[in-house]
Amino acid sequence: MLSLFSLAHAMEMAAASSIRTSPRASFLTSSTLKCGPNFISKTSIPANLMEKGHKRASLFSIRSQQSEPKDGSVILPPTSDSEANAVTIKDWEIGRMQDEIVSSQGIRIRRRPPTGPPLHYVGPFEFRLQNEGNTPRNILEEIVWHKHTEVSKLKERRPLIALKRALENAPPVRDFIGALKASHLRTGVPALIAEVKKASPSRGVLREDFDPVQIAQAYEKGGAACLSVLTDEKYFQGSFENLEAIRNAGVKCPLLCKEFIIEAWQIYYARAKGADAILLIAAILPDLDIKYMSKICKMLGLTTLVEVHNEEEMDRVLGIDGIQLIGINNRDLESFKVDISNTKKLLDSEHRQAIHDRDIIVVGESGLFTPDDISYVQEAGVKAVLVGESIVKQSDPTKGIAGLFGKDISV
Incomplete structure (x- = not known):
């Protein structure tokens, strides 16, 4: 049986391979969106995942694509790199899978803030999306979320x-x-x-x-x-x-x-x-x-x-x-x-x-x-x-x- 770490690696390789070998995969190609704590390009989300994300995310602000974020966040430019697209999707899928596993064992502490495909878009406008529960529910969850970011940098x-x-x-x-x-x-x-x-x-x-x-x-x-x-x-x-x-x-x-x-x-x-x-x-x-x-x-x-x-x-x-x-x-x-x-x-x-x-x-x-x-x-x-x-x-x-x-x- 694979650990979550081994599973994550396997999913990453599979996602990258899938996109490289599927030239007809449908990706949206304009504007950028903010999903949870991270800005991501709409080119990094397949259209079918955009539709699935509609039920899980809630819109909290709309800003012009040309405007600068006031909170100091970084807007990533659109990218056509298929492997980058695969990694973004993989991270979301692994996060969902981890949530399901830990929930089945009575673990209430989420490993990282829930993120997912964006809600949807209108023309040239950028959406900032707030997924339900993106605020830590207690001090332990806050510590774990910070630790995830800290360890990523150390690695x-x-x-x-x-x-x-x-x-x-x-x-x-x-x-x-x-x-x-x-x-x-x-x-x-x-x-x-x-x-x-x-x-x-x-x-x-x-x-x-x-x-x-x-x-x-x-x-x-x-x-x-x-x-x-x-x-x-x-x-x-x-x-x-x-x-x-x-x-x-x-x-x-x-x-x-x-x-x-x-x-x-x-x-x-x-x-x-x-x-x-x-x-x-x-x-x-x-x-x-x-x-x-x-x-x-x-x-x-x-x-x-x-x-x-x-x-x-x-x-x-x-x-x-x-x-x-x-x-x-x-x-x-x-x-x-x-x-x-x-x-x-x-x-x-x-x-x-x-x-x-x-x-x-x-x-x-x-x-x-x-x-x-x-x-x-x-x-x-x-x-x-x-x-x-x-x-x-x-x-x-x-x-x-x-x-x-x-x-x-x-x-």
């Missing part, structure tokens, strides 16, 4: 072939799961994945005097088994440079790249920067992508932490072979509200038995501030916790860890 500067060469000089991968098990066995409490985190969309800046290397070293001194490093720049003020700096500083704790992974390219990039583990979020990735990305991680020696935040996602992830590490996020990823009882709810008797039989480690995430919170999720069945805010805000993160657990867990 242009550093193609996958260059990243694969960079892996030759990457530091060796360390055993993330082994570190968690050893810590839990040594301390008798959930192993700590301490998060190097400067800010979040819900809390703003958590620490003004933010030095990622010093914080990482303080976490390691305090008994953290592993570290999670935020690499998203726009919403969390993190960076891959932070990840690389911590690795190069000699911190021995295995490192989780805390990123919104939507493409396989990001996995290679994280590995090249020194990551030992990758986060995959079930709320934004369909099963095929989780399987595909997990195989890439295994090939590169990386650990995969698959994050869930509701029962449907838990069922989906437990249905995937080879999963070793599941994170239960107590934060609703759409509203950002936190409820630590979510961990207990998702670790009911049926799920807990399946997790035990497959020797899966469960990580409790979000809303953990006190020793009572740690005890609560431990009793529910977690063997590790991922904590950021409650310890990164402390003047001395090392002491913050002792306060979180109610005892010193350092070596």
Whole structure:
């Protein structure tokens, strides 16, 4: 079964081939239109797709073709390049197919803004079209849409072939799961994945005097088994440079790249920067992508932490072979509200038995501030916790860890 990535490539090749071998394909040839967030030429849309798009798009403004856009958008000139036409159509078709797949699995987060063939045209006038739902419905969807644009630009500067060469000089991968098990066995409490985190969309800046290397070293001194490093720049003020700096500083704790992974390219990039583990979020990735990305991680020696935040996602992830590490996020990823009882709810008797039989480690995430919170999720069945805010805000993160657990867990 093909992943969405493989499917996208296959569709692109098929579309290009189809147009090159169909000289009688009917294309409209004048004026330009704006569909969703992108201006596209009418020469890039076949007439039959124009008609199909009529039912899905709504007209919100008409402007003369000669007028300049006031919003700073770029109007692409008409093009006769058949392969460019094919790519435009392919992008729309893949987007529709992705929507259908993720919807069937209960995923409400759309991977990118919905776009499609334009509504229709009148003479020399240009139409700006607004498809229904082109505004992000929540913060997670906004982050994912931005990440799609960000990754596209990064891939242009550093193609996958260059990243694969960079892996030759990457530091060796360390055993993330082994570190968690050893810590839990040594301390008798959930192993700590301490998060190097400067800010979040819900809390703003958590620490003004933010030095990622010093914080990482303080976490390691305090008994953290592993570290999670935020690499998203726009919403969390993190960076891959932070990840690389911590690795190069000699911190021995295995490192989780805390990123919104939507493409396989990001996995290679994280590995090249020194990551030992990758986060995959079930709320934004369909099963095929989780399987595909997990195989890439295994090939590169990386650990995969698959994050869930509701029962449907838990069922989906437990249905995937080879999963070793599941994170239960107590934060609703759409509203950002936190409820630590979510961990207990998702670790009911049926799920807990399946997790035990497959020797899966469960990580409790979000809303953990006190020793009572740690005890609560431990009793529910977690063997590790991922904590950021409650310890990164402390003047001395090392002491913050002792306060979180109610005892010193350092070596």
